[in-house]
Amino acid sequence: xxxxxxxxxxxxxxxxxxxxxxxxxxxxxxxxxxxxxxxxxxxxxxxxxxxxxxxxxxxxxxxxxxxxxxxxxxxxxxxxxxxxxxxxxxxxxxxxxxxxxxxxxxxxxxxxxxxxxxxxxxxxxxxxxxxxxxxxxxxxxxxxxxxxxxxxxxxxxxxxxxxxxxxxxxxxxxxxxxxxxxxxxxxxxxxxxxxxxxxxxxxxxxxxxxxxxxxxxxxxxxxxxxxxxxxxxxxxxxxxxxxxxxxxxxxxxxxxxxxxxxxxxxxxxxxxxxxxxxxxxxxxxxxxxxxxxxxxxxxxxxxxxxxxxxxxxxxxxxxxx
Amino acid sequence: xxxxxxxxxxxxxxxxxxxxxxxxxxxxxxxxxxxxxxxxxxxxxxxxxxxxxxxxxxxxxxxxxxxxxxxxxxxxxxxxxxxxxxxxxxxxxxxxxxxxxxxxxxxxxxxxxxxxxxxxxxxxxxxxxxxxxxxxxxxxxxxxxxxxxxxxxxxxxxxxxxxxxxxxxxxxxxxxxxxxxxxxxxxxxxxxxxxxxxxxxxxxxxxxxxxxxxxxxxxxxxxxxxxxxxxxxxxxxxxxxxxxxxxxxxxxxxxxxxxxxxxxxxxxxxxxxxxxxxxxxxxxxxxxxxxxxxxxxxxxxxxxxxxxxxxxxxxxxxxxxxxxxxxxxxxxxxxxxxxxxxxxxxxxxxxxxxxxxxxxxxxxxxxxxxxxxxxxxxxxxxxxxxxxxxxxxxxxxxxxxxxxxxxxxxxxxxxxxxxxxxxxxxxxxxxxxxxxxxxxxxxxxxxxxxxxxxxxxxxxxxxxxx
Numbered sequence: 001x002x003x004x005x006x007x008x009x010x011x012x013x014x015x016x017x018x019x020x021x022x023x024x025x026x027x028x029x030x031x032x033x034x035x036x037x038x039x040x041x042x043x044x045x046x047x048x049x050x051x052x053x054x055x056x057x058x059x060x061x062x063x064x065x066x067x068x069x070x071x072x073x074x075x076x077x078x079x080x081x082x083x084x085x086x087x088x089x090x091x092x093x094x095x096x097x098x099x100x101x102x103x104x105x106x107x108x109x110x111x112x113x114x115x116x117x118x119x120x121x122x123x124x125x126x127x128x129x130x131x132x133x134x135x136x137x138x139x140x141x142x143x144x145x146x147x148x149x150x151x152x153x154x155x156x157x158x159x160x161x162x163x164x165x166x167x168x169x170x171x172x173x174x175x176x177x178x179x180x181x182x183x184x185x186x187x188x189x190x191x192x193x194x195x196x197x198x199x200x201x202x203x204x205x206x207x208x209x210x211x212x213x214x215x216x217x218x219x220x221x222x223x224x225x226x227x228x229x230x231x232x233x234x235x236x237x238x239x240x241x242x243x244x245x246x247x248x249x250x251x252x253x254x255x256x257x258x259x260x261x262x263x264x265x266x267x268x269x270x271x272x273x274x275x276x277x278x279x280x281x282x283x284x285x286x287x288x289x290x291x292x293x294x295x296x297x298x299x300x301x302x303x304x305x306x307x308x309x310x311x312x313x314x315x316x317x318x319x320x321x
Numbered sequence: 322x323x324x325x326x327x328x329x330x331x332x333x334x335x336x337x338x339x340x341x342x343x344x345x346x347x348x349x350x351x352x353x354x355x356x357x358x359x360x361x362x363x364x365x366x367x368x369x370x371x372x373x374x375x376x377x378x379x380x381x382x383x384x385x386x387x388x389x390x391x392x393x394x395x396x397x398x399x400x401x402x403x404x405x406x407x408x409x410x411x412x413x414x415x416x417x418x419x420x421x422x423x424x425x426x427x428x429x430x431x432x433x434x435x436x437x438x439x440x441x442x443x444x445x446x447x448x449x450x451x452x453x454x455x456x457x458x459x460x461x462x463x464x465x466x467x468x469x470x471x472x473x474x475x476x477x478x479x480x481x482x483x484x485x486x487x488x489x490x491x492x493x494x495x496x497x498x499x500x501x502x503x504x505x506x507x508x509x510x511x512x513x514x515x516x517x518x519x520x521x522x523x524x525x526x527x528x529x530x531x532x533x534x535x536x537x538x539x540x541x542x543x544x545x546x547x548x549x550x551x552x553x554x555x556x557x558x559x560x561x562x563x564x565x566x567x568x569x570x571x572x573x574x575x576x577x578x579x580x581x582x583x584x585x586x587x588x589x590x591x592x593x594x595x596x597x598x599x600x601x602x603x604x605x606x607x608x609x610x611x612x613x614x615x616x617x618x619x620x621x622x623x624x625x626x627x628x629x630x631x632x633x634x635x636x637x638x639x640x641x642x643x644x645x646x647x648x649x650x651x652x653x654x655x656x657x658x659x660x661x662x663x664x665x666x667x668x669x670x671x672x673x674x675x676x677x678x679x680x681x682x683x684x685x686x687x688x689x690x691x692x693x694x695x696x697x698x699x700x701x702x703x704x705x706x707x708x709x710x711x712x713x714x715x716x717x718x719x720x721x722x723x724x725x726x727x728x729x730x731x732x733x734x735x736x737x738x739x740x741x742x743x744x745x746x747x748x749x750x751x752x753x754x755x756x757x758x759x760x761x762x763x764x765x766x767x768x769x770x771x772x773x774x775x776x777x778x779x780x781x782x783x784x785x786x787x
Contacts, residue, residue, distance in 0.1 A: 002715050002716060002719040002720075003716075003719065003720075004687075004690065004706070004720070006691060006702075007690060007691055010692075045697065045701065046701075050692045050693065054692065071692060073693070073694040075694045075695075075696050076694060107694060108694055108696075196701060196702075197701065200701070200702065200705045201705075203705065203709065204705050204709065207708070207709055207713050207716075208712075220708075239608060241602050241611055242602055245602065249666075249669060252673055253669050253672055253673040253676065254676070256673060256676040256677045256679070256680045258677070261699075264700075290619075293619055293620075293623050296623045296627065297619070297622040297623040297625065297626035298591065298622055298625045298628075298629050299594070299595075299622050299626075301666065302594070302598055302618055303619055305598065305615055305618075305619075306612075306619035309612040309615040309616075310612050310616075312608045312611070312612070313609055313612045316608055
């Protein structure tokens, strides 16, 4: 267990990519003919977008894939700067080897603003003789039309249970693990078509026991932080604001959560609270408002305090009933 | 112009204002160095600014005939320099800063004074808390650490607490500050009315240094200072003004009065907002009032956000209106009281910033390793990564080496202090691996043994607490 398994078992060949047969077929054809248009990979997390891009590069460039494949993340430095500097710098130099072009893989391209995307479009055209762009995003609708029309669009769907099961069994064999039937069913339920989630759950469960059953997976579910956020909501719903604020400060300071983190985790938690269903709707609506104001405002903590003050009132109202 | 606070820095412990208990403790510690190196090699002086911590350290050295090596946050205080002095000085003899030759056998000790030690850990050039802790454990010379924020220091390092005797300095009372001021005035040949001295001392609430600074600026260009001169200066108590504003906001029944109280205050709205935010829930005890008031504060904050983004300061007045009138009008109940406090969030925020930096750097490294973004790493990978890091030693060592985690990052992942033994052993194992000093298997086995011992101690300790 010396590695992060998602990396250790990331397929190196297109043929080994799980559950995206049609996509793999078309990409393999590109690799064979060595002609590649710009590509747009759209789809949810853990469906193989990055894996396909890397595997494609390996098949195109062989040993020299690392030199000719440049990975950028659009969400790292939001905005136009990534496009203007990093991409241009890389795109300007000639490809190495006999490939005739290199690949720029721009992950989370939907994080780019419209302005940045417009600039990207011009760059794509300018360097088209030396570079191919592979853009990856969750929603293709967030990518501007002119870029979409210049790309071959590939839609990655959440993985079906069979390919996930097959792949996990491969890992289990290599790591000498036994996955029980209910264990496999639980992983597939947790993963929701996300291979990264599936492999991560497997690795955590494997660190607890060599037999991966439902019980081991249940334990892995408790390692995530939402426990603390749940406590925060529980305190708020008892109607004590100052105690709630203390807990909030603990999350923000000791755990270093950002305001956005807290909101996201509250969102995940709300529907599991044992409160009247009608209240959940009310809370979620207020939650959305809080996130909106957080984006607009300057101090995350004040927005969260306002949100929790509302939760406190709801909590007291429920107690009266 | 000579700074009076420097000019009149006490030369001997007897001249330190107040804090007699602390001074006696310091003396006892210094005496314990007479014949041998004592068990507690470090002293940690903690307390607010300007109350004589540094002065006491320097005076102590003077009284005991020790040479002083003083370093503070403005020095490039890298760990190596500190270590060189503390450990090399131990080898029988050394040179003082002025080039004098000192032999330890003659009792010529070097006192290392680390001022502003609570800033120590934010510094990149420090080489980590571990380095300082190591020096504290191994030094052959006395070391004094000085800090304003004791908690900020000890929460990062258990060694510091363990290796140091902690001495708290308190604010000297007004009469002992008056005594200091009176002596200085006499020495400078200026006549200062006793009432004026009192006023200056009172105003500075035990901060001797700033009291001396105030005295100096009062006396500037005068031969005599009367009480009128002091009041005419229009000393302004920043906090007191804010208290009045808060009281107006939390009590007034008209918008006009409420917003005026903020306009009269010469402070930026984002600062006022923090004060209101901190004190509001202590005052508005009805949750529904509180909810309405917080909604107004939240709106005020949105205006402030827009100001920041658009650089359009015209929106400031709406922010001010929402935080004043909005909060006043949210109140339906009647409240009494009115003890207001400084917004502690300001101090906490800087603490959270350093933790957040660590989290970000960890997630950036994970993201790079896993071909994804720090956002995704934080959302989908971090929790499981930390779990494996804690529970699986093989993984821990390999990945620390591969991702080049720092002491701080490893400590955060393990939820341990930066200088805890687990972190130290981990870092040792990594450096051995890098230098190929030993066989890998041996390094792993060695680390495993140490980790087991550590966990065993931890269990025993927690049992002991019952």
